[in-house]
């Protein structure tokens with residue numbers, strides 16, 4: 387290991403604690419790496435170097451005084467829809483281009499209190515709507531494995547920054563796959579926690595019944611350490627689960643003997659790339675050889691999940707995004723004769739095409755006369771999807787599927803066809819509909835591009851999933867592969 391920016395969180399912790407290097411050394415090293423590659427990767431909307439160096443100095447002071455914790459001095463990237471006090475939080479949208487929050491999201495409040503160092507804010511699809519990072523109003527992020535390809539989305543900046551070794555760990559958010567799918571396409575690890583496990587306070591809302599914040603890291607242990615720091619009850623999020631603290635890192639024992647794994651045939655969809663299928667099937671055999679048992683299971687309502695999601699998510703989005711009226715905060719166009727025109731022009735100019743499409747879909751599904759046929763029906767289907775999972779989890783402990791049916795695709799390839807873009811999330815969005823935890827773990831390559839395996843568990847089973855992922859990592863090298871950028 388020659389450079390500090392190459393370290394995992396776990397290794398960085400050990401080095402900081404033993405005094406082999408300081409938090410300032412580590413932060414400087416990450417910014418050196420950023421200087422080398424960021425003009426090609428473009429994973430950051432905002433870089434916060436001077437702020438980071440101040441935080442790193444404070445971290446060094448805390449460490450020298452014995453006040454350090456697991457995240458003290460660890461450089462992180464934070465997705466640009468997580469509010470950071472005094473630092474622009476744009477949602478990669480013109481609407482919030484100049485928005486500077488006056489308060490911290492709970493997750494960032496927790497991390498910064500523990501001495502984590504903010505490298506900057508991660509690029510994303512505008513308001514987290516997209517699967518490729520091409521919907522950022524500012525610029526697309528590039529996949530470090532092939533700069534002509536997308537990193538996935540919407541947390542493309544998170545996955546690309548970790549894959550390119552710019553950040554030690556990153557925070558993303560996942561409404562229908564936005565942590566797991568980019569993690570898969572960039573060859574890193576991503577965890578979407580159980581709905582309610584991590585506070586959404588200060589997360590700029592897309593679809594509130596689906597949104598959840600989680601880590602993107604270089605391995606399962608790094609995600610576990612980050613989860614320890616961000617999870618937990620928060621009275622400021624009414625959907626937060628009031629549970630005793632869990633030590634996710636302690637769940638990692640490496641032993642998965644006797645674990646029952648279900649393979650839902652419905653997730654091995656038509657049109658999935660053969661290289662993805664081969665990699666995931668080989669990984670399943672690997673898990674079996676580590677002592678897990680494998681059996682086929684069926685989740686018959688899977689076929690309705692995409693349609694259900696594309697009613698519920700846009701409906702919630704149309705309500706959540708009504709607040710951008712040009713009056714209270716954000717972009718405001720005032721050069722019109724009356725208030726209504728000011729509001730219309732503000733929204734016309736402030737939102738990009740995908741966000742407008744979602745608002746229109748949602749407003750339509752919620753409107754009188756259509757509500758029962760669309761929104762209500764989707765909610766009923768949601769219940770069936772949840773029941774499907776509940777039934778299967780009486781039979782098995784976890785499910786193994788591909789994260790994405792395809793590997794990273796060329797920038798521009800799917801932008802003209804929204805439905806093609808939506809289809810990429812077939813394997814990830816049922817999990818949000820059911821509120822379950824799931825993660826993506828690198829499990830091979832197809833045509834030189836990373837493939838991710840998705841591990842899905844019942845509610846609150848993050849510890850088991852992290853252990854499963856870690857056991858797989860101990861037996862393989864895929865998570866260690868790095869792009870030669």
Ligand code: GLN
Pocket residue numbers: 514515516517539540559560561562563564565592699811
């Ligand atoms: N790609 C999905 C969408 O566009 C999921 C996005 C997300 O998880 N934020 O809605």
